[in-house]
Amino acid sequence: MSSGFNLDPDEVDKVATNIFALSEDLYGSMKKVVDSADGLSGAVDTAAFIGVSEVIEAVSKWNDELVPKHRFEIEEFAGYLVVAVRDTVELDGYVSSAFDAYAAEFPRTEGVPAPELPARDPADAVPSAHGPDIAV
Amino acid sequence: MPMPISYQALIEADIDALQAVGEAWLQVSKDLEEHLATLDDYRTGDLKADNWDGDSAEAGRTRIKEFAADLDERAAQARRVAAAVEDACSGFRTSQNGMTMLAGMIDKEQASLSADGTVVPNTAKGTAAVDYASGMQSQVNAHLEDATAADEALKAAVALYAETLSTAEEAVLDQLAAEEVGALQDLIDDGASPEEVNEWWNSLSGEEQIAMLENHPELLGGLDGVPTDTRDYANRELLEAELDRFSPTLDADIVALQAEIDQFNDGAKFLNSSYDAMTDELERLEAERDRRDGLNSLQDAIREQAATGQDFYLLGYDSAGDGKAIVSVGNPDTADNTAVYVPGTGADLSGASGGLLDRAETMALDAGDIPGSGETAVVMWLGYDAPDNPALDSPRMSYAEDASAPLSSFMSGLESTNADPDGTNTTVVGHSYGTTVIGQSASEHGLATDNIVAVASPGMVVENASELGIDPDNFYATVAPGDMINPVAETGALGPDPTDGGVNFDIGAGTFVDWHGFGGNTFTSDNMEGNAKEIHSNYWDEGNPARENLALIFTGNGDQAS
Numbered sequence: 265m266s267s268g269f270n271l272d273p274d275e276v277d278k279v280a281t282n283i284f285a286l287s288e289d290l291y292g293s294m295k296k297v298v299d300s301a302d303g304l305s306g307a308v309d310t311a312a313f314i315g316v317s318e319v320i321e322a323v324s325k326w327n328d329e330l331v332p333k334h335r336f337e338i339e340e341f342a343g344y345l346v347v348a349v350r351d352t353v354e355l356d357g358y359v360s361s362a363f364d365a366y367a368a369e370f371p372r373t374e375g376v377p378a379p380e381l382p383a384r385d386p387a388d389a390v391p392s393a394h395g396p397d398i399a400v
Numbered sequence: 401m402p403m404p405i406s407y408q409a410l411i412e413a414d415i416d417a418l419q420a421v422g423e424a425w426l427q428v429s430k431d432l433e434e435h436l437a438t439l440d441d442y443r444t445g446d447l448k449a450d451n452w453d454g455d456s457a458e459a460g461r462t463r464i465k466e467f468a469a470d471l472d473e474r475a476a477q478a479r480r481v482a483a484a485v486e487d488a489c490s491g492f493r494t495s496q497n498g499m500t501m502l503a504g505m506i507d508k509e510q511a512s513l514s515a516d517g518t519v520v521p522n523t524a525k526g527t528a529a530v531d532y533a534s535g536m537q538s539q540v541n542a543h544l545e546d547a548t549a550a551d552e553a554l555k556a557a558v559a560l561y562a563e564t565l566s567t568a569e570e571a572v573l574d575q576l577a578a579e580e581v582g583a584l585q586d587l588i589d590d591g592a593s594p595e596e597v598n599e600w601w602n603s604l605s606g607e608e609q610i611a612m613l614e615n616h617p618e619l620l621g622g623l624d625g626v627p628t629d630t631r632d633y634a635n636r637e638l639l640e641a642e643l644d645r646f647s648p649t650l651d652a653d654i655v656a657l658q659a660e661i662d663q664f665n666d667g668a669k670f671l672n673s674s675y676d677a678m679t680d681e682l683e684r685l686e687a688e689r690d691r692r693d694g695l696n697s698l699q700d701a702i703r704e705q706a707a708t709g710q711d712f713y714l715l716g717y718d719s720a721g722d723g724k725a726i727v728s729v730g731n732p733d734t735a736d737n738t739a740v741y742v743p744g745t746g747a748d749l750s751g752a753s754g755g756l757l758d759r760a761e762t763m764a765l766d767a768g769d770i771p772g773s774g775e776t777a778v779v780m781w782l783g784y785d786a787p788d789n790p791a792l793d794s795p796r797m798s799y800a801e802d803a804s805a806p807l808s809s810f811m812s813g814l815e816s817t818n819a820d821p822d823g824t825n826t827t828v829v830g831h832s833y834g835t836t837v838i839g840q841s842a843s844e845h846g847l848a849t850d851n852i853v854a855v856a857s858p859g860m861v862v863e864n865a866s867e868l869g870i871d872p873d874n875f876y877a878t879v880a881p882g883d884m885i886n887p888v889a890e891t892g893a894l895g896p897d898p899t900d901g902g903v904n905f906d907i908g909a910g911t912f913v914d915w916h917g918f919g920g921n922t923f924t925s926d927n928m929e930g931n932a933k934e935i936h937s938n939y940w941d942e943g944n945p946a947r948e949n950l951a952l953i954f955t956g957n958g959d960q961a962s
Contacts, residue, residue, distance in 0.1 A: 268453060268454060269451065269452050270452070271452065276446075279446050286435045286438060286439070293428045293432075294428060296427065297424040300421045300424045303417055304417055307414035307417035308413045308417065312403070313409065313551050314555045315488055315550070315552065316551070316554070317555075322559075326562065337467045341463055348456070
């Protein structure tokens with residue numbers, strides 16, 4: 265299997281950084297929903313307004329489950345780019361050990377947590393052009 | 401059964417707080433749209449195959465596409481949640497304001513309004529006061545019921561769109577849908593008009609509408625008279641479900657079968673009885689693959705926002721045969737202007753997600769350039785089986801005849817779902833055989849439109865613009881010099897040339913006829929220095945004056961088209 269970047273590694277790094285930034289933006293925009301919904305319980309009687317209560321539940325589900333999942337996918341891919349550009353050899357799919365080795369280099373803004381998710385199915389790891397990944 | 405909202409809860413509710421949450425949801429949607437556009441830019445730019453090659457690179461690009469698709473779905477969900485919250489806020493405010501007005505109106509001599517919303521009669525005033533209080537109580541209760549209905553609709557919509565639907569809630573929606581589906585089926589079976597369908601839809605509570613959408617997208621997706629955003633949701637669900645039904649091994653199966661077939665030498669082909677069966681099967685699988693690819697392209701095409709910043713709306717699709725699709729750039733229910741573009745010969749599902757949709761997008765962009773024109777939604781209406789072959793099929797009327805009723809119904813549906821039908825400038829614009837469809841439909845069933853435009857028409861069936869059911873002053877036609885359609889239009893086979901460009905040949909009489917004029921207006925288009933065939937398709941090319949003229953007509957400035 266052959267693979268490689270014809271881009272300057274700094275350019276790839278820039279792309280990876282920008283993709284990480286997307287994840288952080290996602291966190292930021294969801295946080296605005298959470299913040300605005302925080303005041304909702306005091307502003308509306310949620311026992312009476314079942315629809316408003318559903319809105320609060322939705323905010324919670326998106327903030328706790330759905331958005332972190334998307335952020336995880338985005339960051340996993342950005343991390344893969346960081347790893348791939350540092351390893352001159354082709355990676356046969358995403359290798360978590362390599363990912364971890366470079367984790368400190370992933371750009372992070374203070375105050376924006378990394379998405380935390382339970383361990384997932386190895387088959388879902390990226391990118392895997394030829395069947396299951398080596399390790400997760 | 402949930403308790404109705406109490407008087408106190410309604411009066412004290414801070415709707416602005418809920419509004420702020422809705423606005424934050426909308427912002428999430430916009431941010432997501434922006435992110436997925438950025439991701440797509442990386443996939444096709446910095447991380448394209450020229451810059452990053454190999455198998456893993458390909459897998460990486462595929463992965464970007466996958467999670468961009470997920471984000472797109474999430475963006476649509478967030479937008480729908482925001483819209484549901486906005487609707488609810490509007491309903492709550494109406495009830496709150498109504499209640500406040502009512503409180504101010506109560507004749508203190510007759511009755512008083514207690515803190516829990518009970519209207520207490522002044523018994524000293526006798527039975528008249530009791531009757532008065534009873535009447536006022538009914539009005540209080542009506543406001544509370546309205547607020548409760550808005551709240552239930554909000555709950556159902558958020559549960560569906562934000563994926564918080566519990567099993568119990570789903571059961572409630574199932575039950576509601578089961579109670580309503582019979583009425584809808586009867587309407588469909590009876591051939592109800594789009595207006596009747598719209599009336600039925602509006603008679604449902606918000607919760608019932610969500611229940612129908614969740615349980616019967618197959619009945620709502622293509623049904624004229626159902627609002628655009630509802631049809632869009634239904635059709636996207638149906639499209640996703642249809643794509644999921646294709647075998648995941650389809651491509652591999654084709655490769656494997658082809659390899660088996662390749663094993664046969666020429667002699668064995670005739671001797672082995674399974675050869676024919678295998679080639680038939682291969683043909684079937686390849687057709688299946690083409691259908692899947694066409695649907696995938698459609699899904700991709702409407703995934704992000706249009707270049708105008710408007711959303712795409714999928715108003716109908718059909719993967720059978722050449723395929724059909726109705727896609728709108730912008731929401732025609734709320735836009736200031738709506739143009740419905742009917743393509744002509746050769747239009748199919750792949751065009752619907754490619755060049756034909758590009759034209760609709762271009763027309764929406766051009767309309768946006770007209771100062772003070774507001775928003776223009778442009779619908780690409782391929783709701784008919786267009787002729788495939790210009791020489792063999794296009795001279796036939798059968799395609800237009802089959803399309804006639806569906807186009808008329810679609811236009812009536814748009815009129816019935818429009819928030820302000822009298823204030824919206826509507827145009828139906830056809831290209832080539834699409835103009836024949838329009839002529840047939842307008843003269844046979846009528847089209848709910850203000851303007852009709854014919855671009856490069858081979859004939860519109862009717863002999864004069866006055867037969868199109870609109871003021872002839874609102875009819876516009878154009879054809880570029882050198883367009884291959886000119887000699888076709890001259891034959892009069894599909895009706896006289898609507899640009900009135902010359903003497904027509906009456907096939908029936910076998911003679912040239914002195915034409916008295918089609919009526920309406922003509923406007924300029926350029927041949928862009930193409931050959932006859934190219935000229936027929938380049939009306940939407942950059943620099944063609946036809947584009948600005950179309951934009952002027954769409955936005956109610958047809959008098960400036962030249």
